Amino acid sequence: MKENVQQILAHFHIKQFQHDLIHWFQTEQRDLPWRKDKDPYKIWVSEVMLQQTRVDTVIPYFYHFIEKFPTLDSLAEAEEEEVLKAWEGLGYYSRIRHLHEAVKEVKEKYGGCVPASKEQFSSLKGVGPYTTGAVLSIAYGIPEPAVDGNVMRVLSRIFYITDDIAKGSTRKKFENIVSHIISHDNPSDFNQALMELGALVCTPKNPSCFLCPVQRHCRAFAEGVETELPVKTKGKAPKRVSFRAIVLMNEKGNILIQKRPPRGLLANLWQFPNDEHAPTRNDESFVKEISERYHVVIRSMERIGSFEHVFSHVVWHIEAYKGNALELQMGDETNKWVTIDELKQYAFPVIYQKIWQAYE
DNA sequence: TAGTCGTGGGA
């Protein structure tokens, strides 16, 4: 951080920039479902869904989620299982667990009205600096910075800032800058415009500078270094993990499913019996492990394929089997024998959905 | 601070 904010903003035409940016947004913005009204609840839901997730991926989830939980109260009153099912396949599942907890708190403490106070809203579960600024500015018109990856990319180019955006501390520098250049007349459009510009024009690769509405304000363009920015260090390669899983059917035609622990990877989602916790070396030790852990007798077993799934920091390689089994113990909260029809009520990670498809 | 936490799309 070589320059302070005053130096960075020297000779920068704030009013012209605000006008150029907001005017572009008002004529070129995409027609997105969460832009139909200013319902703070819907804005909040959309912002949580959009965290690290593409717009095209979010759109169908948003429609379905709002149809199922149209109001904050309806979400607050819903069962965890039902809420998680609506998030199935979207990823980063702690987002929905935190959102569910947060709306319950809003219902209890604020009568179901999303607080417009920065202190109150940002204290809610899963609500960080970005989401605070996004919801308060878009839903309530409060001039708070909403600095996401788009904003850091756009502003790193506009101001030729070479700080590593992979570092957490860099975001604060951009928040400081935005707090100085944000439009107080229209903070909602200003924040959204910065992100929209990043999504449509000031893209990571091959930015369309020739049609950029703020090209005349851009230091990187003037210097011809737009493709060198932003500076972002690479993360390390994900670790590889191999284990087995098995779809078991009992004599009644029921399938054994298991709820994952409430913390960690894919928390609270459901899966088929596996030895993820203690990977086995061969079929014999696998059968022994599954039999003891899940209290079953495996009468027959057949391999149905191998599956790979890449997470953010780990790669799973699963050898999948199907088999027939006898249950030695009644199910409980985390281990259930369910009908194939009932399976549809439970949220499964994508890789276990693929294993189920291979089973069918 | 750096690691954890999903998924599917595009170059």
Add this chain to the structure above:
DNA sequence: TTCCCAAGACT
């Protein structure tokens, strides 16, 4: 195929 991601938050 391989890589980088995409409107981050939590620990």
